[in-house]
Amino acid sequence: MNLIKGRLFHILVPVVSVLLGLLIGGIIMLVSNYNPISAYAALIDGIFGNGYNLGETIRAASPLILSGLAVAFAFRTGLFNIGVEGQLLVGWLASVYVGIHFDLPKVIHLPFAILAGAAAGALWGVIPGFLKAKFKVHEVITTIMMNYIALYTTNGIIRAYMLAPGERTKDIKETASLASPWLQQLTEFSRLHYGIVVAILAALIMWFILWKTTTGYELRAVGFNQHASQYAGINVSKNIVLAMAISGAFAGAAGTMEGLGTYQYMTINNAFTGVGFDGIAVSLLGANGSVGIIIAALLFGGLKIGSLTMQSAAGVPTELVGIVIALIIFFVASSYLIRWLTNRFTKGGKI
């Protein structure tokens, strides 16, 4: 067991999980009378095959990075933020509102719109944080509830105040847009926008806050051991609320990727976007680290975009990629299984 330990094991688990997920996904394709080789060939072509696909992959990954960061940040501070989806929706709406209703030069308008989204997400995170700190209400329950409140409230607000033809808001002003003609041209007119820059910046910020600042020290200490933190004079309640606020801000920023980047407006959503929930998977696969999350988000973004080509070129339904993603998560979650398997291989049957 000594061979497979520490850092190496941290990297090994996700890699082996991805390989196993693809392998078993292939078996399922075989059983369902699809050719896995041509399916995966189409999938890879759908991710890297041309500039358009590559651009779309990166575009799809941007909000996933941010929602993954939101989950990971909360997790590092001992909290389970299942409310990323709701925080994302309010962030989306806030950024679109600022994008439509303000007239400002781009250098001010764009950051203002992004910050508005982050602030709305933070506020949505603070509520469960406060309930936890003050009344010990478990954040998993409250964040799930807050998702539904967010979904129906944002829909209600759009319907009542912001409705444009097509069950959506008006387009945001160009000065608040993340869209980039240059990036679009570079990628054969995909919808790639500057959001990826925001996402990578956010990953840097998370790493910096958690590991380099006294705030991060406090947040992590509270996450690991509230009693010792209190004994050491750290304000536990304040840090729980702060952790949820920062986590919510990342989630809100994920919403701005959609509002200011991909769509330029907000639709009335019949159901959750799923990006917030995918953040849990991204964070898990990325081992709650900044770099890991970026890689995991790119992988999931690629699988989602690539599955479209898989369907059109190889005739394999996109749902199979959903199964592959689920399998990957399953294997990461059951990392003990992988530990066991690798030990089998490295120690010739002994464990």
Place this chain on the structure above:
Amino acid sequence: MEYVIEMRNIRKEFPGIVANDNVTLQVKKGEIHALLGENGAGKSTLMNVLFGLYQPEQGEIYVKGKPISITDPNVANRLGIGMVHQHFMLVENFTVTENIILGKEITTGGRVDLKKAAKEVKALSDRYGLSVDPNAKIENISVGMQQRVEILKTLYRGAEILIFDEPTAVLTPQEIHELMEIMKKLVAEGKSIILITHKLKEIMEACDRCTVIRRGRGIGTVDVAETNPDKLAAMMVGREVNFKVDKTDASPKHTVLKIQNLVVEDARKVPVVDGLNLEIKAGEILGIAGVDGNGQTELLEAITGLRKAVKGTVELNGKSITNHKPRKVTEAGLGHIPQDRHKHGLVLDFSIGTNMVLQTYYQQPFSKHKILKFPAIFEKANQLIKEFDVRTPSEHTLARALSGGNQQKAIIAREVDRSPDFLIAAQPTRGLDVGAIEFIHSKLIQERDKGKAVLLLSFELDEVMNVSDRIAVIYEGKIVAIVDPKETTEQELGLLMAGGKKQKAGDRSESH
């Protein structure tokens, strides 16, 4: 002579550390064999090798004369090796019987036959004089009883060789005595016992032979009848150990801590500290003696700001710290070695280095403008690790990975290093070996001699009497007497702790 267990020249390495180096352990059938060593000496590692949890890099294991490779705990179980863990592995809301049969249930027609199982448990319990009620729920029985359930669990699985991992750490003196009787009964019935311990008294009382490990190396095996505690201690620590605490008379000066009419309520709103008055002076160690549950914990929590005082005042250096936040109390000049080092003393998942700045991380030089300065943090950590002889592979090792004694040394290093005017040491030596105890006592006395005020809370009367300059007896939330340790006896203290009245000076000579 055939040994029932023989471990020859065992070597076990972990990254950065050799936990066992050339250790040999030979256990005869029907003996109680002590495995003695300081915290972190490698006792548990050796037993985990025997129990199949670790594989040794070198060495052989023989069970009843046959060479055997113990690859996992199931193999150990089949060979008749059972472990009574220090931290019990019991399901709280199951009955005794349900816990014992867990994983080895007797079934009739697919259903668990609890009646039959209970009978078997009862028979087993009677045979070894354990007097365990098979139908009691675990959560309703005492810690001592829970330990007997653990013993029954191993016996039920047919164990011939029982390993006891520091079994007395959680027991009261009465329970310890009973456990010793049980162990003697077990060996009389043909079982063999390996007792992991660092308490010399227990070895002298119950064991036949003793194997000593020091810093991972096997030092040797001795017959208990031919040795004495001093010799054993010297083998364990590697030098002569001084059991008597060396100290000069205290020269107390001005009052540092002053508590007046303090009332503190527990979670049920019962005033467990009830009008308590106490003064502690610079340059003295004040020991608090009392039976657990007389308000000691709440008193300390109220002083340190972890619990609200309902009435009364606490002053530190003449300034009120009553109901101040923990950080303000710390900054006013308090050092606190907490009772529960895992719960309050350390963030176990932080490195030992970052734990060293748990109260000071926000101050210069450890951070500036809210940015942590890791070079300064680890430089400080390294200095403290050296100064206080904290044995750790590096300052980056997780606090969790250190032995209890070294964790405690780290906490003391951190608290003493801030040079607080007032130091609280709550059960500072609980669960530690003689070497660490000696070290910690000398540090407390050093602080006293520097002119600090020290409050010592301990449930071990020996410790209170040896280390303190004055002893305050706490009973039902009040200080009922203050005595001079040089003029008192254990009997008198015991009487006062139970709520008795202080005897007049003239009567004392007749009482013993």
